Amino acid sequence: MPSDASDDDILRGLNMLIAGNYDLVPYDEPASPGLDPEHVFALAARYGQARDARNIDILDLGCGTGAQLERAAGLTTGKIVGTDLSQSAYVKAVARTARFGSRCRFMCADFLDLDADTLGKFDLIYHVGVLYVTPPPVQRHLLRLIAGCLKPGGLAVISYYAGTVPLLMAGLHKVLRAGADNAESPAEQVRTARAQIRVIANTIARQAGDHRLMSGVLQQVSGTQDTVFFHEMLNQSFGTLSTSALELALGAHGVHFLNWMQPAPFEADASAKARAMMADAYSFAGGGYFYGVFQKDP
Ligand SMILES: C[S@@+](CC[C@H](N)C(=O)[O-])C[C@H]1O[C@@H](n2cnc3c(N)ncnc32)[C@H](O)[C@@H]1O
Structure with a gap:
């Protein structure tokens, strides 16, 4: 304890x-x-x-x-x-x-x-x-x-x-963080996370159902500039x-x-x-x- x-x-x-x-x-x-x-x-x-x-x-x-x-x-x-x-x-x-x-x-x-x-x-x-x-x-x-x-x-x-979109963003950040390797440089970690977003986007596009909200979230996070992306995505306290x-x-x-x-x-x-x-x-x-x-x- x-x-x-x-x-x-x-x-x-x-x-x-x-x-x-x-x-x-x-x-x-x-x-x-x-x-x-x-x-x-x-x-x-x-x-x-x-x-x-x-x-x-x-x-x-x-x-x-x-x-x-x-x-x-x-x-x-x-x-x-x-x-x-x-x-x-x-x-x-x-x-x-x-x-x-x-x-x-x-x-x-x-x-x-x-x-x-x-x-x-x-x-x-x-x-x-x-x-x-x-x-x-x-x-x-x-x-x-x-x-x-x-x-x-x-x-x-x-x-x-x-609100709702940032809540989903925080969930996405969690997933991306789990796949991040701290031994990599910040630029590499950002590249890896952006690649993972593309994988998620392609995967949900093949699934049935209404994914407009999640697609919007993925688009928004993809559009975030690298510095902000690094600090927000890799920060385990982000919420x-x-x-x-x-x-x-x-x-x-x-x-x-x-x-x-x-x-x-x-x-x-x-x-x-x-x-x-x-x-x-x-x-x-x-x-x-x-x-x-x-x-x-x-
Ligand atoms: C996104 S930056 C915002 C900086 C500034 N307010 C701006 O809008 O440009 C967040 C800042 O919080 C500081 N910070 C985070 N945790 C802190 C802590 N425990 N004590 C003091 N500063 C901290 C970081 O060093 C960083 O400069």
Whole structure:
């Protein structure tokens, strides 16, 4: 029977492996202008008072190479903090924000070693492309951390896969991962997995029945660019989340779902729980990748 200490070691080893993969195959995507503070605050203004989006403090949990923070730093005047376990991502994030001076601070650390008292309080937290590539105990820690680091009325942008198609994607990833050989280079592993997708597509095409949904999933995963394919397909923690589950977990800490950035199809006057359930109903028809905005109670 493993002790708690060895369970912790295993979890930290897994985290190192996941973050180490971002050193092996760097992920360096440009910032999303759609996530600029003014847009996030504009969404929140539909649920309360409009706020100044310039003089704010921003935290990015899993900032990667810091592209979003670099953009946000140019649009705001408050403190900027980024954290990531990937050493190469950390070095790049520090370099690209150096011109902002001591306003920007970065930490190269496992999320498990971060606590809200040390990090401080923020008006806006970015948590983009991260939650669904971390193991469940890390996810629980991250949600507590987000809640603990938000100022009253503060906002968190959390991205995640939700709905039926991503669920099937996660199942496909599992199959592909089982056939992957860790001794191979990332490029070879991606090639092998793509070949296996073609085998699956040809096999189901010969079977009776309606395979449109699965064919769509296969097509979507095939169309994913190599870097994302590598990190998502080979990550044993990859999974989907439901908006209601996030609302439940964060709600326990006084943080509630406002809406998705794009699309934002839910009635402005419904409760957070009702909006989250509507989001899940919406994503059940197919689903996809969403940027959820959550707000800490004032
Ligand atoms: C897909 S990248 C997203 C980076 C950035 N947010 C972006 O959107 O470009 C996921 C990031 O999570 C980081 N990460 C994964 N597990 C972590 C952990 N346990 N502690 C800290 N960072 C972690 C990885 O190193 C990687 O940089």
